[in-house]
Amino acid sequence: MSTTLSVLLSIFLLYCAKKYIDFRALVKSIHDHPGYRTLLPTRGLLAFISTKPIRGITRGGSNGWKRKYQDFEDYGTDIVSSISVLPKAHNIFLVADAAAIKEITLSRAQFPKPVKQYAVLTFFGKNIVASEGEDWKRYRKIAAPAFSERNNRLVWEETVKIMADLFENVWGEQKAITVDHAVDITLPIALLVIGVAGFGRRMTWQEDSKLLPDVFVKLVTPDWLLKLGVTERMKRANLAFQELEACRYMLEMIHARRYAEKKEERYDLFSGLLDASEEESDGQAKLTDRELLGNIFIFLLAGHETTAHTLCFTFGLLALYPEQQEKLYQHIKGVIPDDRLPTYQEMNSLSESVAVFYETLRLFPPVINIPKYAAEDATLVTTDSSGNKVVVPVPQGSDVGLSVLGLHYNPRYWQDPYAFKPERFQGDWPRDAFLPFSSGARSCLGRRFFETEGIAILTMLVSRYTVEIKPEPEFAGESFEERKERILRVKRGLTLMPVRMPLVFKRR
Ligand code: HEM
Structure with a gap:
């Protein structure tokens, strides 16, 4: 013994x-x-x-x-x-x-x-987000042209229509619209926009559930994906049916569009991807149906939640800071003084809306850490707290996490980093210290799509409604700091999301 x-x-x-x-x-x-x-x-x-x-x-x-x-x-x-x-x-x-x-x-x-860390995102097939090397190059080359100027214009025009439809036909004559959680508004808006500008499916607020199969709606609510990620393959059997249904639906869409008798000029992302995937260039193979499926799915996933949650945080911040909201309102009225709908050409003049979004994305970046690794021995240079240069050896195989939060709250780049100050994005600002969309070759392909959509939504909403925090008796005695803490509480899913944002939209 x-x-x-x-x-x-x-x-x-x-x-x-x-x-x-x-x-x-x-x-x-x-x-x-x-x-x-x-x-x-x-x-x-x-x-x-x-x-x-x-x-x-x-x-x-x-x-x-x-x-x-x-x-x-x-x-x-x-x-x-x-x-x-x-x-x-x-x-x-x-x-x-x-x-x-x-x-x-x-x-x-x-x-x-x-890419191993992204395996869960390949559920519907290999795709641009979860790949590297030659596969990624091929996907990016095929996907990038879909995010064209024509597509941006489509995003703008359709978003404006969706907001007008919301005001006229859903909110109607109501003087105040109260929501318990603002994502109940921002998720459907983002879904309607990606539906039409992403997939060429125009839906209205009243009929969306009839036109969209259940599974499409479920797909953009990726709780199931997260659970799958946590419990690895255990849930696969349960999801097999859902997967089959989704695949069938998307493959039908591909087939219908590919073999449509009369080919229309369409500028949604799906059509763009389909067109580009059919051309064989440089002897490179086009996308297989499975790859097409994987990439369509990833557009849906990448574009829906990030957009909806960013909008939600933006509304929450504007409700907490009415003076910033008023400033934004005045700016919008300066660009569009009457009640007409804003045009695509006016987007570039709406710099205050951009500043509000950027400040929201600085404080609440949906992706808080971007993983990379060193494929070979390397060195990185930084400075210590006394300002001395420090050379850091990075041996091959080291993981490297780009800390989006660390960068966005770094006082070396952002004065008073915890404060909500959209004006810091007016004029000169440290562009390299702003990373919500990543940067370089792997940066977000949908950045312009999001910005176009977001500016249209914010402009339409703020010019017609004010946003306030919903009064609730149980929180009547709280201080501003307590209220801010409660309203801006976050949880982490696939991306950063608000826990509960109770708001009131009041007609101006
Ligand atoms: C607030 C909105 C958005 C934010 C903050 C955001 C953020 C990001 C980030 C951080 C990445 C890099 C991810 C990584 O390296 O792992 C990324 C990649 C990507 N995003 Fe977005 N995104 C947004 C909206 C969108 C939209 C609306 C779409 C499409 C409709 C989209 C499509 C993509 C695609 C296709 C990639 C992969 C690019 C590549 O790897 O070459 N994103 N996004």
């Missing part, structure tokens, strides 16, 4: 010694760059043992939202390392330095996407 015990003990000690040696080697390889040194990893189930950092044990799972710039402040540098020991020695660099981020996003081959 004692021999067994001593053998087990020796094995355990050897295991510990090996772990320690690996850990020391990793620390040395990055010149002991400041940061976390923990037993437990930052990803996977073990990471969720605590949501708060415990010195030497864990960095704390899913606490990125709370910490924002805190890690960088604590370690006195805008690049922080995070070395964990179990299950094997591993390092992640967290980066909140604008110049270093620029270098990373411009060097796609040196710092590619860790």
